[in-house]
Amino acid sequence: MDSWWFANFTTAWFILAPLIAAYVPRRLLKSYFNHHVCRHAKSLVALVDPYVTVDIFKRFVDDDSISSSDAYAEVRAYLSAACSREARALRAESAMEGKGFALSLQLGQEVADEFRGAVLWWSSAESRDEAHQWQITRRCYRLTFHQRHRRLVVDEYLPHVRNKGKEALDRDRRRRIYTNNIITDYTYQDDRVWNHIDFKHPTTFDTLAMDAAKKQEIIDDLDAFRNNKEFYARTGWPWKRGYLLYGPPGTGKSTMIAAMANHLGYDVYDIELTVVRHIHDLRKLLVETTDKSIIVIEDIDCSLDLTGERRKKKTSSLSSPPFVNYDPDDDGRKRSKVTLSGVLNFIDGLWSACGGERIVVFTTNHVDKLDQALVRRGRMDFHIEMSYCRFDGFRTLAKNYLGIDDHPLFESIGEMLAEVDVAPVDVAECIMTSTRAGRGVDSSLQFLIEEVKKIKAKADAEAKAKAEEDESEEEEEDEEEEGEKDLQLQ
Numbered sequence: 225m226d227s228w229w230f231a232n233f234t235t236a237w238f239i240l241a242p243l244i245a246a247y248v249p250r251r252l253l254k255s256y257f258n259h260h261v262c263r264h265a266k267s268l269v270a271l272v273d274p275y276v277t278v279d280i281f282k283r284f285v286d287d288d289s290i291s292s293s294d295a296y297a298e299v300r301a302y303l304s305a306a307c308s309r310e311a312r313a314l315r316a317e318s319a320m321e322g323k324g325f326a327l328s329l330q331l332g333q334e335v336a337d338e339f340r341g342a343v344l345w346w347s348s349a350e351s352r353d354e355a356h357q358w359q360i361t362r363r364c365y366r367l368t369f370h371q372r373h374r375r376l377v378v379d380e381y382l383p384h385v386r387n388k389g390k391e392a393l394d395r396d397r398r399r400r401i402y403t404n405n406i407i408t409d410y411t412y413q414d415d416r417v418w419n420h421i422d423f424k425h426p427t428t429f430d431t432l433a434m435d436a437a438k439k440q441e442i443i444d445d446l447d448a449f450r451n452n453k454e455f456y457a458r459t460g461w462p463w464k465r466g467y468l469l470y471g472p473p474g475t476g477k478s479t480m481i482a483a484m485a486n487h488l489g490y491d492v493y494d495i496e497l498t499v500v501r502h503i504h505d506l507r508k509l510l511v512e513t514t515d516k517s518i519i520v521i522e523d524i525d526c527s528l529d530l531t532g533e534r535r536k537k538k539t540s541s542l543s544s545p546p547f548v549n550y551d552p553d554d555d556g557r558k559r560s561k562v563t564l565s566g567v568l569n570f571i572d573g574l575w576s577a578c579g580g581e582r583i584v585v586f587t588t589n590h591v592d593k594l595d596q597a598l599v600r601r602g603r604m605d606f607h608i609e610m611s612y613c614r615f616d617g618f619r620t621l622a623k624n625y626l627g628i629d630d631h632p633l634f635e636s637i638g639e640m641l642a643e644v645d646v647a648p649v650d651v652a653e654c655i656m657t658s659t660r661a662g663r664g665v666d667s668s669l670q671f672l673i674e675e676v677k678k679i680k681a682k683a684d685a686e687a688k689a690k691a692e693e694d695e696s697e698e699e700e701e702d703e704e705e706e707g708e709k710d711l712q713l714q
């Protein structure tokens with residue numbers, strides 16, 4: 225009986241198998257195979273090797289760059305402490321001033337970490353990056369863990385690593401000032417769009433000469449911005465704030481930016497608009513900025529109108545020395561196509577919401593020339609007038625340069641400065657000139673009084689000349705009008 229069944233079954237199978245092969249679509253067979261057979265094979269492999277790996281690749285371009293999404297840098301910062309305890313071959317890079325070295329793993333080295341009772345291993349490796357367009361081999365940090373910790377790692381451990389890494393980066397980072405590179409048609413996807421040097425500007429709000437109440441208002445505003453992360457998250461506003469600094473030359477606009485950066489501990493991105501040729505280049509620049517940064521466009525009125533005089537003059541006291549100034553017309557290349565609407569998008573469009581904690585600062589000497597659309601509240605939230613040196617400002621400068629808080633001559637200098645428009649840079653120059661010449665405090669202040677008198681005399685003479693000119697113009701106009709009337713009467 226058994227053999228009868230066996231014979232029938234084998235015969236049926238021989239008849240059915242070619243029919244199945246012929247009529248059941250290959251795709252269906254393949255998916256059946258993948259689904260059932262491979263799954264069981266994978267379970268078998270998992271029994272033999274139950275460990276899972278995750279590779280976190282290094283950014284392609286710039287070893288040091290810390291972009292807002294640089295997971296590699298965050299992992300490196302996170303592992304720095306563990307490295308110093310365990311690994312045997314380390315790499316040391318200079319950390320923040322006075323903080324020794326930041327340690328990282330040499331290639332092939334491994335350290336263990338523990339999280340909620342689970343042990344995980346980090347190693348420095350090289351691997352093929354399948355996601356990259358050329359699938360190149362890149363350095364990465366490889367995390368290895370038992371598959372039973374998969375959920376713990378994905379849901380809790382990796383976010384924990386990134387948060388701790390971010391905190392460590394913020395704590396240890398050297399602050400930088402960036403200026404934009406020229407982006408040309410030959411700039412490749414991974415070329416750096418920013419150049420940087422360490423930011424070591426000595427100015428603080430204590431050394432900034434301006435009206436004391438106004439200064440305090442600005443400090444409070446900055447603090448409120450920094451401490452109100454929840455407010456911005458709750459209301460859905462991008463966590464950014466715009467400041468417009470305006471005033472005559474030498475009144476401390478660039479100096480104010482340095483004081484802001486030092487107060488908040490932010491990086492500075494100084495955008496030279498005259499070398500930005502297209503609006504998409506501006507977007508690229510913004511995408512490459514980090515959180516906790518001040519994005520600066522100086523002399524905005526002249527930057528948009530590329531024929532402005534100050535384009536030639538532009539040597540920002542914050543960033544000029546290390547970078548070559550590029551004049552788009554020098555070599556006959558195309559002019560910038562950056563428009564007002566482009567800059568407006570840049571400030572408050574989609575792109576400005578691509579990160580958090582950014583301050584945008586525009587400076588100008590001619591606030592009246594600016595388009596109202598550019599400076600309306602919401603774009604430029606806080607308008608700050610940097611004006612001529614009055615008594616408060618003078619006292620700060622006297623403290624900075626002469627180390628004095630009070631002096632019998634202060635009163636008369638205060639009265640003079642209330643009447644004469646002298647830029648802080650001129651007051652600072654006067655005091656520095658006399659201290660360099662070895663004069664004492666008394667004679668330095670006396671020298672300043674003489675200089676202010678000269679400035680006043682010059683200003684008076686100019687005002688008088690202008691009044692006379694206006695008067696004679698009026699007289700000419702009157703005479704012309706009378707002449708025309710006479711002609712009409714004849």
Ligand SMILES: Nc1ncnc2c1ncn2[C@@H]1O[C@H](COP(=O)(O)OP(=O)(O)OP(=O)(O)O)[C@@H](O)[C@H]1O
Nearest residue numbers: 431432433472473474475476477478479541648649
């Ligand atoms: N308010 C100020 N407090 C302290 N120092 C100042 C102040 N204003 C000017 N100075 C001094 O004068 C120098 C030039 O000032 P700064 O470059 O900040 O002026 P600015 O307003 O940016 O001028 P510009 O409109 O020409 O760019 C500074 O390096 C600083 O030493």
Ligand SMILES: [Mg+2]
Nearest residue numbers: 477478540541
């Ligand atoms: Mg300036």
